[in-house]
Amino acid sequence: MNRTFELLGFFASMLGIGLGLEFAPQWIGLFSILAVSIITVSGQRGSGFLWVTTLSFTAIALFTLKTASVNFILLSIIPGCTAGYLVTRYFSLGKVLAGGFAAGMIGFGLFWLHQLYLQTGQLGIHAIETAFADYFNYIFLPTLEASGLDEYYAAHGLTRPVLKAYFDNFLQSLAILRPGLYILESWVRILLGVVAGKFLLRSRGLLPSPPFRLHRMAWQLDWVIIAGLALWLVGDHWNLGPVNQIGANVIFLMAPIAFYFGLSLTFYLIKHWKVRTWVLVAIALAMMFLPTQACLFITVLGVFDPLIDYRNLDGKRGSPA
Secondary structure (H helix, E strand, C coil): CHHHHHHHHHHHHHHHHHHHHHHCHHHHHHHHHHHHHHHHHHHHHCHHHHHHHHHHHHHHHHHHHHHHHHHHHHHHHHHHHHHHHHHHCCCCHHHHHHHHHHHHHHHHHHHHHHHHHHCCCCCCCCHHHHHHHHHHHHHHHHHHHHHCHHHHHHHCCCCHHHHHHHHHHHHHHHHHCHHHHHHHHHHHHHHHHHHHHHHHCHHHCCCCCCCHHHCCCCCHHHHHHHHHHHHHHHHHHCCCHHHHHHHHHHHHHHHHHHHHHHHHHHHHHHHHCCCCHHHHHHHHHHHHHCHHHHHHHHHHHHHHHHHHCHHHCCCCCCCCC
């Protein structure tokens, strides 16, 4: 009976996503998360059921999204299938996420090649870029003018054309990170989908993960960061635009990962050293008034943790995620 209800649940979920893609394509991000989650969960029933689920979602995407289905297949279905396959091999949550992220990057590369074949190869403006532009043009400037502060800024040389020039430079810098923005968006969907899958599989003991404070970044990722820094510096020094862009995007994508593991190390140190309350208050205030510096420090901790292994200084090695 449980098996029947489970199969009905899979069928109903796929049908719901298909109807959603057909009649509410503006919510494609949510449906992408649900698809990754369902495909990941299907891995607990074995490779055969995983392939049936993956092919079913592929058919649904082709039928509902038609020409726009390539994006959904490459950035959602393939990473979900990768995560589901790793579930069939009883991998940990961290390794399943790593596999899903890698598949997401490969999927994005294939999607870009598809764009290059069909059009000019240029990526469309990301929603974050549009949000910044709308905020500047329709909120910031009108608010500045209504408050009368535009005259104050103009007196100090920050006229409307100057502000617009600064903002245009900011948008140009953000455009360099456009591939990273698309990959990061895909990663967020994969992360939410796999974490939702872990919640559904919690009773089966799948997707095991150590406590958050014991998560440690794999040392191989330090080499990725070093390569990104090298490419960024070489491209900037010799004015090699593509090389500079690759390096900048690698650093951009690795920064939140390093921050996550640095935050894990921070929690470990606070618990292990039994930090006093007043010290915690001081740390909280420092993060509140110096957020950029605090985030940078935590990120650096995450980068150096695989090299120094702070948790092993007393002989207790932390567990990699």
